[in-house]
Amino acid sequence: MCGIVGYNGKEQAAPILLEGLEKLEYRGYDSAGLAVRNGSNPVEIVKAKGRLRVLSDKTNDGLALKGNCGIGHTRWATHGEPSENNAHPHASDDRNVTGVHNGIIENYQELKDKLSRHGYTFYSQTDTEIAIKLIDYYMKKYQQGPLDSIGRAMTRIKGSYALAVMFKDYPDEIYVARKDSPMIIGVTEDATYMASDVPAILKYTRDVYYIGNQQIAKLGKGEAEFFDIDREPVTVEKTKVVWDAEAAEKAGFEHFMIKEIHEQPKAVRDTINSIIKDDKIDLDEIGLSDELLNVIHQIHIVACGSAYHVGVAGQYIIEDLCRIPVRVELASEFRYRNPILDQSDLVIIISQSGETADSLAALRETKNLGVKTLGIINVVGSSIAREADYVFYTLAGPEIAVATTKAYSAQLVAIYMLAIQIGKVRQTINEEKYAEMIQELQTLPAKMERVLEDKERIQWFAAKYSNAKDMFFIGRGIDYAISLEGSLKMKEISYVHSEAYAAGELKHGTISLVEDGTLVVGVVTQNNIFEKTRSNMVEVKSRGAYLMGLTNYGNYSIEDTVDFTVYIPRTDPHFTTSLAIIPLQLLGYYLSVAKGLNVDKPRNLAKSVTVE
Numbered sequence: 001m002c003g004i005v006g007y008n009g010k011e012q013a014a015p016i017l018l019e020g021l022e023k024l025e026y027r028g029y030d031s032a033g034l035a036v037r038n039g040s041n042p043v044e045i046v047k048a049k050g051r052l053r054v055l056s057d058k059t060n061d062g063l064a065l066k067g068n069c070g071i072g073h074t075r076w077a078t079h080g081e082p083s084e085n086n087a088h089p090h091a092s093d094d095r096n097v098t099g100v101h102n103g104i105i106e107n108y109q110e111l112k113d114k115l116s117r118h119g120y121t122f123y124s125q126t127d128t129e130i131a132i133k134l135i136d137y138y139m140k141k142y143q144q145g146p147l148d149s150i151g152r153a154m155t156r157i158k159g160s161y162a163l164a165v166m167f168k169d170y171p172d173e174i175y176v177a178r179k180d181s182p183m184i185i186g187v188t189e190d191a192t193y194m195a196s197d198v199p200a201i202l203k204y205t206r207d208v209y210y211i212g213n214q215q216i217a218k219l220g221k222g223e224a225e226f227f228d229i230d231r232e233p234v235t236v237e238k239t240k241v242v243w244d245a246e247a248a249e250k251a252g253f254e255h256f257m258i259k260e261i262h263e264q265p266k267a268v269r270d271t272i273n274s275i276i277k278d279d280k281i282d283l284d285e286i287g288l289s290d291e292l293l294n295v296i297h298q299i300h301i302v303a304c305g306s307a308y309h310v311g312v313a314g315q316y317i318i319e320d321l322c323r324i325p326v327r328v329e330l331a332s333e334f335r336y337r338n339p340i341l342d343q344s345d346l347v348i349i350i351s352q353s354g355e356t357a358d359s360l361a362a363l364r365e366t367k368n369l370g371v372k373t374l375g376i377i378n379v380v381g382s383s384i385a386r387e388a389d390y391v392f393y394t395l396a397g398p399e400i401a402v403a404t405t406k407a408y409s410a411q412l413v414a415i416y417m418l419a420i421q422i423g424k425v426r427q428t429i430n431e432e433k434y435a436e437m438i439q440e441l442q443t444l445p446a447k448m449e450r451v452l453e454d455k456e457r458i459q460w461f462a463a464k465y466s467n468a469k470d471m472f473f474i475g476r477g478i479d480y481a482i483s484l485e486g487s488l489k490m491k492e493i494s495y496v497h498s499e500a501y502a503a504g505e506l507k508h509g510t511i512s513l514v515e516d517g518t519l520v521v522g523v524v525t526q527n528n529i530f531e532k533t534r535s536n537m538v539e540v541k542s543r544g545a546y547l548m549g550l551t552n553y554g555n556y557s558i559e560d561t562v563d564f565t566v567y568i569p570r571t572d573p574h575f576t577t578s579l580a581i582i583p584l585q586l587l588g589y590y591l592s593v594a595k596g597l598n599v600d601k602p603r604n605l606a607k608s609v610t611v612e
Contacts, residue, residue: 002027002073002074002075002076002088002103002196003021003024003025003027003073003074003196003197004024004072004073004088004100004101004162004164004183004196005017005020005021005024005071005072005073005195005196005200006070006071006072006164006174006176006192006194006195006219007020007068007069007071007191007192007193008069008070008172008173008191008219008220008221009188009190009191009192009221010068010190010191011068011191012062012063012065012067012068013036013065013069013070014034014036014059014062014064014065014066015062015063016062016193017034017036017062017071017072018034018052018055018059018062018072019203020072020193020200021052021055021072021073021074021200023195023199023200023202023400024195024196024197024199024200025051025052025074025601027074027076027102027196027197029051029052029074029075029076029601030049030050030075030076030082031047031048031050031074031075031077031082031083031084031086031088032051032052032054032055032072032073032074032075032087033046033048033055033073033075033087033088033100034046034047034055034059034062034065034072034089035070035071035091035098035166036065036066036067036070037067037069037070037171038066038067038068039067040171041067042168043091043095043098043166043168044065044067045091046058046059046064046065047087047088047089048084048087049082049083049087050082052074069166069171069172069173069174070166071089071098071099071100071164071165071166071194072089072100073088073089073101073102075087075088081125085123085124085125086124086126088100088126088128090124090128090129090132091132092132092133092136094168095168096136096167096168096169097132097133097135097139097149097165097166097167097168098132098165098166099128099131099132099163099164099166100128100163100164101128101131101162101163101164102161102162102181102182102196103159103160103161103162103179103180103181104127104159104161105127105128105130105131105157105158105159106158107156107157107158107159108127108130108131111134111156111157112130115130115133115137118137120133120137127159131157131161131163134156134157135149135150135153135165136149138152138153139167145170146165146167146170146173146218147175147216147218147227147231148231150165150175150177150216151216151227151229151230151231154177154179154214154216155229159179159180160179160180160181160357161177161178161179161180161181162177162178162181162182162183162196163175163176163177164194165177172220172221173219173220174192174194174218174219175216175217175218176194176216176217177211177215177216177217178211178212178213178214178215179213179214180357180360180383181196181355182196182197182353182355182382182383183195183196183210184197184198184208184209184210184211184381185210185211185217185219185224186204186205186206186207186208186209187205187207187208187209187222187223187224188204188205188207188222189222190222191204191221191222192220192221192222192223192224193205194219197353198241198379198398199398199400202241202398206240207238207239207240207241208238208240208241208381209224209226209236209237209238209239210239210381210386211236212226212234213383214228214229215227215228215229215234216228216229216231217236239380239381241380254593255401255589255593255599255600256400256401256600257401257405257493257589257599257600258589260399260400260401260406261405261582261585261586261589262452263396263406264405264406264409264448264582265444265445265449265452266445267394267395267396267397267406267407267409267410268410268412268413268444268445268448268578269445270396270410271394271395271396271410271413272413272441272442272445274393274395275417276417276438276441276442279435279438279439281417281420281421281424283417283418283421286374286390286391286392287389287390288374288418288421290425293421293422293425294425294426295344296324296344296345296346296422297324297344297345298325298327298342298344298345299324299325299326299327299345299346299347300326300327300328300329300334300339300341300345300347300348301314301315301326301327301328301329301347301348301350302329302331302334302347302348302349302362302363302366303328303330303331303350303351303356303359304330304331304351304356304358305404305488306404306407306408306485306488307350307351307356307359307376307404307408308328308330308350309408309481309484309485310350310412310415311328311348311350312328312480312484313415313478313482313577314326314328314348314415314419315327315328316477316478316481316574317415317416317478317574318418318419318422320574321419321420321422321423321428321429321574322419322422322423322429323426324422324426331349331356331358331359331361334358334362334365335365339365339366341366341369341371342371343370343371345371346371346372346374347362347363347371347372347373347374348373348374348375348376349362349363349366349373349374349376349384350375350376351377351378351384352377352379352394352396352399352404352407353378353379353382354375354377354378354379354382354383354384354385355379355383355384356384359384360383360384360387363375363384363387363388364387367387367389372389372390373387373388373389373390374388374390374392375387375388375390375391375392376392376394376411376414376415377391377392377393377394378393378394378395378396378399378407378410378411380393392414392418394407394410394411394413394414396409396410400600401599401600402492402493402600402601402602403489403492403493403588403599403602405585409448409578409581412578413441413444413578416441416574416575417441420434420437420441436572440572440575441572441575443571444575444579447568447569447571448578448579448582450569451568451569451579452582454566454583455590457566458566458586458587458590459586459590461548461587462586462589462590462591462593462594463590463594465519465546465591466591466594466595468496468519469496469497470496470518470519471487471490471496471497471498471499471518471519471521472498472499472500472501472510472513472514472518472519472520472521472540472545473486473487473490473498473499473500473520473523473584474500474501474503474506474520474521474523474533474536474537474540475500475502475503475522475523475524475533476503476504476526476529476533477526477529478526478573478574478577479503479523479525479526479529479576479580480500480502480503480523481577482525482550482576482577482581482584483500483501483523484500485577485581485584486500486523486581486584486585486587486588487499487500488500489584489585489587489588489589490584490588493588493589493592493597493599493602494588494591494595494597495595495597495602496591503522503532503536504532506536506539506540507539511540511543514540514543514544514545515543515544516544517544517545517546518544518545518546519545520537520540520541520545520546520547520548521547521548521587522534522536522537522540522547522548522549522550522562523551524537524549524550524551524555524558525550525551525552525568525573525576525579525580526573526576527555527573528573530555534558537549537562541561541562546563547561547563547564548562548563548564548565548566549561549562549564549565549566550565550566550568550580550584551566551567551568552567552568552569552570553567553568553570554570555567566583568580568582568583
């Protein structure tokens, strides 16, 4: 959560910082602030409650703040309500230390009590103020400089953090440190940039450093030095970001979400082409040898949110194609339940950002048990990507909207290819079926483009039912997995109470909630259970539901049951999620637009959940 930026160079810092925060506003938007200094002059801090636009207006788009060294922050509240007092940056009383923070400090009360005993008082409700004043305390007590004071503070702080700090007596330097929260550093010839995520600095450089866990960096003008927690110098390798700046712009679309919905065919095509070579799946670069795949006893898929729904679909697909037992678990549950794992198991962690706190903790728990881990990740150099035994990179490019679309679709095809290859190696898929599935896989991007051509009908339907208060999504098997993700999209961006149910469970209590006018979406893409699901749809319609059906071309008999139908091209039944999810994404998007909501930045949500 939260977004932090920093700049140290020769240009005016404030406009650059505001521009970076704009790219990161999906990480938090209840308040924002800047701290800028002009040479040896005191740090000037400006903060504002509300969207970033309020801070821009308050600083005349940054022009009112003079100085070429500064840090900024856009907040998603954890400790303390959204307010100007609680907004970052925070500073010690004499402005000796000023800083911003992303993360959660778990032992903040203990540290606050310690500082109170030494005469410190507090003006905010945040854990960040405590971290900044702890650094100030060590700075004054030992008088050994920024590295020493930050290092000492890091040994006392429990929790997660990405910190960017400026010191009164070090006017041309910014110091940063991280533990379990993301941070990226970009360096050009005469400037240094720091941010929580890549889009904030893409305009200026693609040569970046991913600072390691429990490391500190000293940022000068055009240079960065790295140290471990003991203040010893360390080497951090430079990485080139393959995303370009245009990929993080709206490119004429009204919102990032609709742009990213339209980018799904490309994300899927690029991800497929990175793995399929000469009509064969090649996992060698990932390190997943046939020998390893052949000895897997059980697969555990661990994820949060939409990535968890990818896992639910993956369970059906892998078990059917590979005949390997699969468990799908929420990362927040997995990490606390003392999981039973075998040395021959494979744990798959799925995360767009590669920084999801619960998923990262689950990965570390798995590695402590000596079990092999595979990360399906979209961000190169992220924490999960660095720590997993094997990494399958999806090529979705930067995803800005809070509600995931193209990253979800890229994760799905990663699961497809993994399942197909495991099936071939374990001989649960013969050579003919293997070739057929690869050929069909390569047709998915074009079929996704066909689905997008039907968006006007979905827009009309969404506008007609934009006043819906309750929605239900029903399906069986893979269709249930699709329903879970469709329901989540409706909740997170349209604020409609929405639930997804396995259609066969309706009679076990759920159907009592259906009344006249209740909107129900029935997902029916699996022909072997078509009639079973349709009978469930008849049940809800007989109780007054307004019924939307989502099915394959050719299943025209469904029109006798439903009030509105959306069709998708036929494909291998294991791949239907990739096509069926698009109408549900569009339904959530257009319903949100019809209600006049902020599609890209839904209330109370942030893009990357980097804290518990």
